[in-house]
Amino acid sequence: MKLSMDQALLKAKSHGKKGEIEEAQKLYQAVLQAFPKNKRAQKGLAGLNKPKQPVATQGPSQDIVNQLINLYNQGQLSAVAEQAQALTAQYPEAFFVWNILGAAHKGLGKTLEASEAFKKVTELNPTYADGFNNLGTTLKEQSKLEEAIEAYSKALAIKPDYAEAYFNMGNALKDLDKLDEAIEAYKKTLLLNSDYAEAHRNLSSLIKYKPEDTQVAVVGEIIQRSNLNYDDRCHLLFAFAKMNEDLGNFDVAFENYVTGGKLRKKLLLYDLKQDERTFDQIRNRAPKLKELSLNMHLETAPHTPIFILGMPRSGTTLVEQIISCHSKVHGAGELTFVGRFAYPLDIGNQIISSDSTLKFRRNYLNELEKVSHGKHFVTDKMPQNFLHIGLILKALPEAKVIHVKRDPAATCWSNFKHFFSNKGLGFSFNLNDTVQYFKMYQDLMDFWEQQYGAQIYHLDYERLTIEQEPETKKLIKHLGLDWEDVCLSPQNNKRRVITASQQQVREKVYTDSSQAWRKFEPYLNGLFDEFELSSLPPLK
Numbered sequence: 001m002k003l004s005m006d007q008a009l010l011k012a013k014s015h016g017k018k019g020e021i022e023e024a025q026k027l028y029q030a031v032l033q034a035f036p037k038n039k040r041a042q043k044g045l046a047g048l049n050k051p052k053q054p055v056a057t058q059g060p061s062q063d064i065v066n067q068l069i070n071l072y073n074q075g076q077l078s079a080v081a082e083q084a085q086a087l088t089a090q091y092p093e094a095f096f097v098w099n100i101l102g103a104a105h106k107g108l109g110k111t112l113e114a115s116e117a118f119k120k121v122t123e124l125n126p127t128y129a130d131g132f133n134n135l136g137t138t139l140k141e142q143s144k145l146e147e148a149i150e151a152y153s154k155a156l157a158i159k160p161d162y163a164e165a166y167f168n169m170g171n172a173l174k175d176l177d178k179l180d181e182a183i184e185a186y187k188k189t190l191l192l193n194s195d196y197a198e199a200h201r202n203l204s205s206l207i208k209y210k211p212e213d214t215q216v217a218v219v220g221e222i223i224q225r226s227n228l229n230y231d232d233r234c235h236l237l238f239a240f241a242k243m244n245e246d247l248g249n250f251d252v253a254f255e256n257y258v259t260g261g262k263l264r265k266k267l268l269l270y271d272l273k274q275d276e277r278t279f280d281q282i283r284n285r286a287p288k289l290k291e292l293s294l295n296m297h298l299e300t301a302p303h304t305p306i307f308i309l310g311m312p313r314s315g316t317t318l319v320e321q322i323i324s325c326h327s328k329v330h331g332a333g334e335l336t337f338v339g340r341f342a343y344p345l346d347i348g349n350q351i352i353s354s355d356s357t358l359k360f361r362r363n364y365l366n367e368l369e370k371v372s373h374g375k376h377f378v379t380d381k382m383p384q385n386f387l388h389i390g391l392i393l394k395a396l397p398e399a400k401v402i403h404v405k406r407d408p409a410a411t412c413w414s415n416f417k418h419f420f421s422n423k424g425l426g427f428s429f430n431l432n433d434t435v436q437y438f439k440m441y442q443d444l445m446d447f448w449e450q451q452y453g454a455q456i457y458h459l460d461y462e463r464l465t466i467e468q469e470p471e472t473k474k475l476i477k478h479l480g481l482d483w484e485d486v487c488l489s490p491q492n493n494k495r496r497v498i499t500a501s502q503q504q505v506r507e508k509v510y511t512d513s514s515q516a517w518r519k520f521e522p523y524l525n526g527l528f529d530e531f532e533l534s535s536l537p538p539l540k
Contacts, residue, residue, distance in 0.1 A: 005031055009040050021048055036195050037229075059094035060087055068100050072107075080104040088120075095124035099131060106138055114138040122154075129159035133168060140172050148172045163192040167199050179206055190215075195222060197232035197239075201419060204239040209246035216243045234263045238419040245417075245519075254523040257417050261429035264419070270426030272433050278387070279440050281347040283447060286390045288352045289345075290451060294394065297358055301365055301398055303372050306479065307338075308381040309389070310404040311441055312425060313414035315461035319404050320381040321490035322472055326481055330375035331493075334382045337367045342388040361395040377479070384424070386441065389448045393455050400479055403445065406461040406514060408531035412438050413517035431527055462514055 012027035025048055031041040059065075064087070071080045084101035091097060102117030115138035121131035136151035152169040156162055170185030186203040189196050200219050209216060219240050223233065237260030245253040306323060308316045324331025341363045344350035372378045385392065392399055412435055415428040427437035448456060457478050464471045472487050486492070517528070 005035065005038070009044065012041075012044055016044065016048055024048055036193055037232075059091045059097060065096065065100075068097075072100065072104060077104045077107045081108060093124060095121045095128065095131070098124065099134065102134060102138070106134075111138050111141045115142065122151075127158055129155040129162055129165070131155075132158070133162065133165045136165070136168055136172070140168070140175070143175075145172050145176050149176075161192055163189050163196055163199075166192065167196060167202075170199070170202060174202070174206070182206060194218060195232075197222070197228075197235035201235040201239040201242075204242045207246075209243045211247060213243075216240075216247070219243065230263055230267055234260055234267065235419070237263065241417070250519050251523065254520050258431075260419070261416065261431075265426060265429040265433075268423055268426045268429070270429070270433075272427060272436060275427060275437060275440065278347055279444055282387055282390070283444065285346060285352060286447070286451065289357070289390050289394055292352070292354055292357055292394060294354055294357060295397075297354065298361070298397070301396070303365065303368050303375075304377050304398055304400065305364075305368055305396060306377055306379045306400045306402065307385050307392060308379055308383075308402045308404060309385040310383055311386075311406070311411050311415070311438060312383045312420075312428070313418065314383065314406040314411050315404045315464070316381045316383050318461075318490060319402060319459060319464075319475075320379050321493045322475070322487050323379055323402075323479070325486045325490055325493050326377075326476065326484050327486075328375060328481060329377040329379060330371075330373040331379045331381075332368075332371045333379075335367070335371065335380045336382065337364050338380070338382060338385050338388050338392065342391050346388055346391055357391070357395050360391065364396065377481070386445060386448075389456065390451065393452050401456050402475070403456050403458050404461055405458060408438055408442075409517055409528040410514035412528065412531075413520065431524070435527060465513075 008027050008031050012024045012031070015021075015024035015027065025045065028041045028045040028048070031038055032045070035041070068080055068083060068087075071083075081101060081104040084097055084104060087094070087097045088101060098117050098120045102114045102121065105111075105114035105117055115135060118131060118135035118138055121128060122135055125131060132151045132155035136148040136155065139145075139148035139151060149169060149172050152165045152172065155165040156169070159165070166185050166189040170182045170189065173179075173182035173185055183203065183206050186199050186206075189199040190203070193199075200215065200222075203215070204219075207213070207215075219236055222228070223236050223240060228236070237256045241253045241256035241260060243253075244250075244256065306329070308319050308323070310316055320331050320333070323329050341360050345352055345356060345360060350356055368378055368380070386403065389401060392401065412431070415425075416431050416434050418428065420428055427433045457475070459471070459475060469488060473483060476483055476487055521528075
């Protein structure tokens with residue numbers, strides 16, 4: 001007699017309670033084969049694999065563990081971390097408590113503490129694949145990519161059909177610029193779970209599709225399912241859009257970019273008014289900041305930060321690649337330090353004073369020291385540091401500020417079609433929002449120009465790609481560095497690039513990227529007409 005899904009789950013649960021593990025496993029696996037995303041089956045199967053702990057000697061009671069899990073599910077991560085930390089002292093051998101502690105630390109953004117907790121999990125239970133996978137994710141967040149890959153490899157040695165570990169392995173390999181290996185890892189993920197939506201999207205970003213590629217039809221079929229959750233549908237829509245763009249089906253691609261963006265905006269609960277308030281607050285507080293006098297209190301900085309900023313997708317990654325080719329410069333990538341320390345001053349309730357501004361300086365330089373690799377010049381290419389130029393130039397007067405400008409239409413289109421994992425870029429998922437945000441950025445940059453003038457170096461991306469050598473020499477001279485020919489070959493720079501522009505910077509500087517949006521011009525209803533377009537010829 002064929003069981004329904006509910007009947008199979010109930011029977012599996014009954015087998016589990018009786019200790020009939022093998023029978024329960026078969027039923028849960030049968031459900032997952034038919035419904036790979038079924039949470040009840042996943043949870044039930046995971047529960048069968050957990051070793052039973054004697055309450056008095058090896059771990060806390062199940063009630064206490066359940067309370068911790070409930071707190072975690074409610075988002076009360078600080079309380080979970082505090083209670084789990086206390087329990088590890090009482091039950092130091094209880095690996096599952098260490099695992100909960102690691103998850104809480106990870107959720108709180110304490111990646112170092114999280115990795116230490118997960119490392120303890122793997123020491124206490126070296127056959128627990130999830131522990132190694134969790135360890136890998138926290139190591140990757142610390143850019144310890146080789147160590148992360150080693151952890152994922154151990155997870156897969158224990159559990160060869162672990163799709164998530166293959167997926168995470170692919171992400172780490174991608175960040176290491178081992179793109180062929182990353183593609184292979186994503187393909188293995190999809191062999192194990194053909195419905196893994198984020199793997200489809202990540203793989204799509206690394207492949208140029210041809211009509212015979214079977215993945216296109218697979219993604220097209222999955223999108224038609226009515227039971228997809230919003231996150232999965234969003235990943236698949238962006239993947240399908242990229243595939244159809246590669247195939248020249250620009251109408252289908254545009255439709256999926258629009259639909260995917262609309263869904264992503266909804267998931268992020270984004271409202272452009274949030275950013276409008278931020279821009280207004282920054283502009284309103286800027287005069288108070290400028291009138292401060294700090295010079296007599298400044299100690300010599302051990303490092304000179306080079307801020308490379310502008311709109312996302314404006315060419316900041318290429319510029320960092322060029323500058324970091326120089327022997328005296330370390331390219332540190334997109335650092336979060338300014339945003340972390342600046343918002344209380346620029347838009348928060350913290351009083352703008354000499355003390356608070358000097359505290360920002362000390363905090364930033366201390367963090368910069370940790371990522372400097374011993375070089376005097378260190379690049380920080382977080383694009384949206386353009387919001388904080390006033391604070392940067394006041395607190396760090398020795399800093400170099402490079403503002404990268406790119407064709408407005410090209411910039412807006414590139415933002416719109418890209419799936420940003422960063423939740424702070426919600427404007428990019430709607431074309432009208434993107435255009436309005438770009439105008440706000442232009443207005444703020446005009447404001448900074450009026451305030452600080454020559455302290456900001458404006459670099460035109462299109463001019464750089466056309467007149468590479470003279471523009472590069474002017475840039476290096478502005479930074480006060482001696483000329484080195486290697487700066488003309490950014491594609492040979494071996495430093496890791498962990499941004500959306502990762503693949504482009506491995507190619508020679510080329511001039512047609514700012515015209516790629518024109519393929520979609522028939523569908524834009526003149527939205528970009530108000531921009532002063534680049535004088536480059538249309539893409540053929």
